[in-house]
Amino acid sequence: MKYYVDNATNEIYAYKADGSQDDFIKDGLTLVTDAEVATLRSQKEQDRLDSLTYAEKRVETYPSIGEQLDMIYHAGLGGDEFQAAIKAVKDKHPKP
Secondary structure (H helix, E strand, C coil), X not given: CEEEEECCCCEEEEECCCCCCHHHCCCCEEEECHHHHHHHHHHHHHHHHHHCCHHHHHHHHCCCHHHHHHHHHHXXXXXXXXXXXXXXXXXXXXCC
């Protein structure tokens, strides 16, 4: 792949390295290296994370409810009724 960036928007575009998509490369794009693309993507992700509110950061960081329940089950912290209910579902629908 070869990568181009639109300097006005920081949008990254990828095109096949064999030149078969060169007709789609619009004016105003600058060819960048793989390392520059990685840096741009990293900065975009950091900017996105920085823009999140406290609550949004927590929502994004916490494991899913299913993962949390699985942790509780495997740690044996859910109490007997909880453990029995989860075990029944796991037994009825085992992992393939």
